[in-house]
Amino acid sequence: MTVRVLVVDDHPVVRAGISALLAGAEDIEVVGEASAAAEAVQRAGAFKPDVVLMDLQLGDDVGGVAATRQLLALPEPPHVLVLTTYDADTDINRAIDAGATGYLLKAGPPEELFQAIRAAAQGRTALSPEIASRLLQRSRTPEEALSDREVEILELLAHGLGNRDMARELFISEATVKTHLVHIYAKLGVDSRMAAVREAVRRRLIRFDDAPR
Incomplete structure (x- = not known):
């Protein structure tokens, strides 16, 4: 099975780099790119990707979290996998609350991204090891949470x-x-x-x- 991917990032060089990287995986196909939320929703509707790689900071007033909600409201919604440099709890929580299937950091190795895309395409949760470790540690030693x-x-x-x-x-x-x-x-x-x-x-x-x- 080939996983169809839409890459959403507001930096052209980053989009090109991600697309070139994914071209090295035989079972992953980049079907489109987008730089903003409205463009991502339009192209997701047109190209029917299995997975959308979503940056949190986009080139318009609508960020990746709001874009995720819009994508998941489509008649045939894709799975959304966040790929970002931001690792703050507030970003992670908002993305997951919006319905993102997974949360990856851009600093991770290529194979981690490939595996996460495959997992997301099957509806399985995919987290960067750093994010997963922090969530596990937090569950073991809970602090009084902020609202x-x-x-x-x-x-x-x-x-x-x-x-x-x-x-x-x-x-x-x-x-x-x-x-x-x-x-x-x-x-x-x-x-x-x-x-x-x-x-x-x-x-x-x-x-x-x-x-x-």
């Missing part, structure tokens, strides 16, 4: 927003923002905004590039 709202607060903190701006962004009151911050500090074991961001980055709860330089 989705608390992660959103952390991301806004990393971008330097104050309480009033965060309240406007999230359509909540400043008092609610302060309450969330108290809970975040307690869960992370910190006592300041900067320390909260640094600890969140250290734990890979948010991306390193979200943190203040």
Whole structure:
């Protein structure tokens, strides 16, 4: 069985490199490429791939997570395998919640990608060893988890927003923002905004590039 693959990435050189790499596998065929969400959905509908390799950062306002949801809403949805450089918990959780079959890091070896594509085509979960190890370790030594709202607060903190701006962004009151911050500090074991961001980055709860330089 030949696995039909659509490559979605906003960098032409990356798309070309992935396509050339996959050409070396006899049972994998690249049937198309896309650089943005709308293009990915259109080409998935036209080419009927078994697997879509999805980057999280695309060249439009719609990221890979939203694109994944759109692809899975198609009448004949493909399996979506995330292939990215981002390894923050928030990215992993959002991709899986959106319905992604697997999550791979671009730094992995080619054979890992080949095997993941084959697994995804059969509907089996495929994770980079680093991601799988972290998820397993987290299940063995669970920390008090942050809520989705608390992660959103952390991301806004990393971008330097104050309480009033965060309240406007999230359509909540400043008092609610302060309450969330108290809970975040307690869960992370910190006592300041900067320390909260640094600890969140250290734990890979948010991306390193979200943190203040």
